[in-house]
Amino acid sequence: MKITLPALKIALSTNIKRLRKEQGISQEKLALKADIDRSYMSEVERCLANPSIEALLKIGNALEVTPCELLQLGKKRS
Amino acid sequence: MKITLPALKIALSTNIKRLRKEQGISQEKLALKADIDRSYMSEVERCLANPSIEALLKIGNALEVTPCELLQLGKKRS
DNA sequence: ATGTGACTTCTAGTCCGTA
DNA sequence: TTACGGACTAGAAGTCACA
Secondary structure, eight states, X not given: OOOOHXXXXXXXXXXXXXXXXXXXXXXXXXXXXXXXXXXXXXXXXTTOOOOBHHHHHHHHHHHTSOXXXXXXXXXXXX | OOOOHHHHHHHHHHHHXXXXXXXXXXXXXXXXXXXXXXXXXXXXXXXXXXXXXXXXXHHHHHHTSOHHHHHOOSOOOX
């Protein structure tokens, strides 16, 4: 079944928030580490942005996960 | 270790080409199915584009895989 | 069937501020 | 510390033509 864009954005947002909090860092610190703007990071977490794979990669590297993991949806069985 | 943007693009390109050929469809047909431009699809496969997660989603849906699978790097062990 | 160039439009992404 | 706004610039994405 097809995934929707909102669902994907929510998955991304959830994953970022979870990983960020696990590492105990603020949105701003993460943005700094990922070398992207803090207001844009905020938009990503609020599901307002539509980031490129480059942005995804930067965030992933800052959180030490693959871009793929950032997009992982809440697990489902086939 | 950090992933580089070129590496990610190559992974994406490779995955798209592989899946597309498995399904025996042309770049053009895939572009049509994904509702994106044929020339843009060509750029993605040649690692020239930096697609958004929306574009990723469209291509993934057309190929019936998750966006996550499209970004999967050539398997490596931890 | 695909690559590529030239061009346009729109949005990704930055930078600044305020609450 | 985060949400949210406006104004701006860089680059994603669409269209068309041609090799």
